[in-house]
Amino acid sequence: GKKEQAEETSSGNNPDAKTIVVGTGSSYEPYCYLDENGKLTGYEIAVLNAVDELLPQYKFDIQIFEFKNIAVGIDAGQIDLGAHQFEENDERKEKYLFSEEAYTTYDNYVTVAIDRNDINGIDDLAGKKVKASTGGNNVAYNLEKYNEKHPDAPLDIIYSSETTEQLISNLENGTYDGTVLLDRNVERYNEQYGKRLKIVGKPFTNSNTYYLYPKGAAELQKAVDGALRKLKKDGTLAELSIKYIGKDYTPKDE
Amino acid sequence: MNIHPGEIYKSFLYAARFIPVTLYITLVPLLLCIVVGGIIAVLRVYRIPVLSSILDFLISILKGIPAVLFLVATSLLFATRFDNLAKLLHLGIRARDVDAVYLAIFVLTVTSIPSLSESFRGALLSVPRGQYEAGYSVGMTKVQTFFRVILPQAFFVILPSLTNNTIGLLKGSSLVYMIGVTDILNSALKPANATYAFLESYIAAAIIYWILCAGIELIGKGLEVYFGKYKRGATL
């Protein structure tokens, strides 16, 4: 029952509306996840619905895929728009089209166990074990980039995809010395598991998230960008961010 | 289809470096499973009182526990309790010093035991009673008869399912990415971090897996011929 959610808010009264298959995820709270009733919800969904509302020529059909499989679906030509807090970089831009308009800020910080005082920034992690995961957004990418720039004092990047609880325990017992997380995610984890993590130093990366399209979807991209701009301007986007994520994490145009 | 062969190649090279890791976390558990699963099967086949009923029950429970539950629970317990235990025992070792590979091997072994032991049991049961009796009748003990007569014949019977189990373990071993062990599948995905070329990564991984599995099958067939040499040219 994933299609109904899309239909109830989309501008479904236009019979000529073109159906756009939107791929999003189901396991990234508070962006896209299932609520207690099994209903797909979150910031991504709310923003998509708001965008859909503004575009009578399109009808969004929101479907759930695992993060990596959204890209695969786009490659296969079966997904028209991916929405899963995608960050852009040059390599990705070669293969895919990103929205011009960013819709969330995405600032990552070095994160360590709360009683760990020897690490105050990324440089302190040189030679130490830093946890990252493949198939995610830009963290691993930027850590590898960091190592390329610091070949003399590289990080020991360990790839893993454990559950939150495992991650916290491993940071505590020293299996990992640190990792890189969104500040707001660290807050959430601390809410769930007691204050056991902290962020240190200045942001490791400042970036934003975008929608992901196949190359050649410029028309759709333009239209969605337009809608996003409108939502930013009238404050809807900020509202949604506060409602779902807790604070206003929408990018402010310089 | 938007597929970039160059990305496949890149992923392939990345993943190929981790073939030894995957083979390691496949073959070590396999060997352990053969030993432990074999012993369990023997205990059950010889119907050792009490013990064999307990094992029957444990195996059917273990069959039901999903590998990821076992993996996550083990690694959590390990992460949170090991240091205390080590301190208690005055061991110098700490959780952070233990390579996750060992944890992976432990989990993969335990979760593969039921199917291995079931295969063994079937194979042992397929050796006719008369073979045991022939051994006893020439004065061999139970143990001698088992190792010299029963096991070699059971081993021939078990080979096809052993091949199956090995392939299952090989493919199933990618699960240990959840505790930070990087194998073929997960290293194939690494270049895709930068490019989102996940499809290409999966294709690269599939090629490697397919080659490895074909190799395992070939070895299995070879062993079948070797251990089945007593069946060759059967006239009756």
Place this chain on the structure above:
Amino acid sequence: MGPFFSRVFEYFPIVLRGFPVTVRIVLTATLAGLILGTVLAFIRIYKIPVFNQAVLLYISFVRGTPQLVQLFIVLYGLPLLVVKTTGINISRWDKMFFVLVTYCLNEAAFFSESIRAAIQAVPRGQTEAGYSVGLNGRQTFFRIVMPQAARIALPGLGTSFIYLFQGTSLAYLIGIFDIMGQVNAIGARTQHYIEGYVCAGIIFVTISVILEKVLYRVNQKLAYGGGK
């Protein structure tokens, strides 16, 4: 430990929502896998030229590659094939369809080998006895050989059946929430995973223990007076 168990209790009904989905996948895949697997087994037994080689390649592919890749092929490749050959666009069909097809094809490959072994284990004399009383090939197979092969294949099929219950998580990757999918969804929402896994474990262990008993009974029934 208190909150841990209360969370297990809290999540259990949610995890249970995935049960019908899992059961649907397991039953469909098993049934269709058995039928298709039998056909493949026959192709292998009779070594039908070309088909035999194709089946060998197919089995080797299914055994040798990650299931996820097989899902991609079914999810994205099958619609291409169908649209090219028949002009029907199935790419927008319910994703459950593709999951079912993937699992069916997968099970068929694995089953076909056990089925083949089981059929070949029924003594040739049984077939001949069928012929000698005037049954034709089909009648002999369905009335004489298959019931006996069923008993031989049963333990192996039963075990893979039990494992299949735990192995339906491909569905989750494309947004269908089986038992494990529900566990993951809970984990994503609450950051508590292990409690959900425990719920799933309880369900799977129960199934495993019950199935073991059922299999034992069925096995007795198929023993045709042969005892154990």
Place this chain on the structure above:
Amino acid sequence: MIELRNIQKTFGRNQVLRGVNFRVEHGDVVVVLGPSGSGKTTLLRCINFLEKAEEGFLRINNQEINFKTASRKQILDIRKQTAFVFQNYNLFQNKTALENVTEGLIIARKIPKKEAEERAREALKKVGLTDREAYYPQQLSGGQQQRVGIARAIVLNPEVILFDEPTSALDPELVGETLKLIRKIAAEGITMIVVTHEIAFASDVANKVVFMDGGMVVEEGRPQEIFTNPKEERTRQFLRRILPENDYSI
């Protein structure tokens, strides 16, 4: 009446039947004798089309069939006129004694279940197994299984019943019983071809003995002739080995 003409059968490069000819009159009992590997089993199997001969003709009553060109329909027809009793019984393991006997009637002959069961019970009675109809083969002794096999054959009311060493897998005490039963059926005028090494039975019951060797009929004749005064050296040699007045000296 059954007539075999020039039956030839090759396995790989091994010609097992090299042109077998003989004729059995209606109601006759023919015993086929011969050393191991001489092709006796293969011959019976060819008659029942369990094996397809490459050459030769089979005539049952007025129907003649050419092995080379036999169609599926003809094969089924022939099978309806012949029944086979196997050396190792080959009962359907998944069916009770009664079901073993009704199977051919209901499925191949399309006889209604009720009538089939009646006829099967009669056949089981004839072989003395009325009280075992609900047993599975695995619950029956060898002798009982073989008797079910015979009931399964006679119930089809075939023109000829083919027996392949029907007693060789039986306990010695049961051999007599089973042979007695076969004799009883013979007395009803059913044509039979029996491969057996039981000389006493052959002398007593057979109208004709056929001695085979190397895929050919070496000698045939009435039992008394063959047993007391075989013409061929090969026959004599074989009988010397097999007759109970064996000499165990070295």
Place this chain on the structure above:
Amino acid sequence: MIELRNIQKTFGRNQVLRGVNFRVEHGDVVVVLGPSGSGKTTLLRCINFLEKAEEGFLRINNQEINFKTASRKQILDIRKQTAFVFQNYNLFQNKTALENVTEGLIIARKIPKKEAEERAREALKKVGLTDREAYYPQQLSGGQQQRVGIARAIVLNPEVILFDEPTSALDPELVGETLKLIRKIAAEGITMIVVTHEIAFASDVANKVVFMDGGMVVEEGRPQEIFTNPKEERTRQFLRRILPENDYSI
């Protein structure tokens, strides 16, 4: 010398041996006869401890063993003095003919491999299989397999060899050969207990015939006595059924 006293064996609630007693002198050949299910196989198996009798004594030469209290060591000791030739051969399927024969010598008797092979070759020569030593059981005919089984038994040089229907799974032509071989071994003065239905063999080779029924020895004596003039009605009845001068009338 072997002596059995009061051997009792029960399967579940079914008492199969009800106190069997008999005695075999050194070098004697005893043939055990009896209807199916009378406990002949079980008796042999008990002597070889393939089955453990609940009651009774077994004496081989000067060693006496109480079945009730037999220790592992005693059992292995007894097995060293007895050898078993199985009805269906039971050769080690994974070993060549030669290895089948050496296995007991090397593993159980701890005889050096080289010497064991020498002795095994001798034994194979005795049974006429010199040229088959490298063959696996599945590559041998039934008769050849049985002869390897006999070689495997005699090579152990046991006090007594137990034969359980050694010819019943063989082709009729091979029966004579195998019985000849057993006679040859008997001539060497090895004690043997042979379960067989071959009356001609028994009359010719046995020093003593033991007739069992219902788990007990009904009658024993010299073959001529038992076959021509049995005392017990049960023996007479059995012999009537089994003797080749069978009457197939109904």
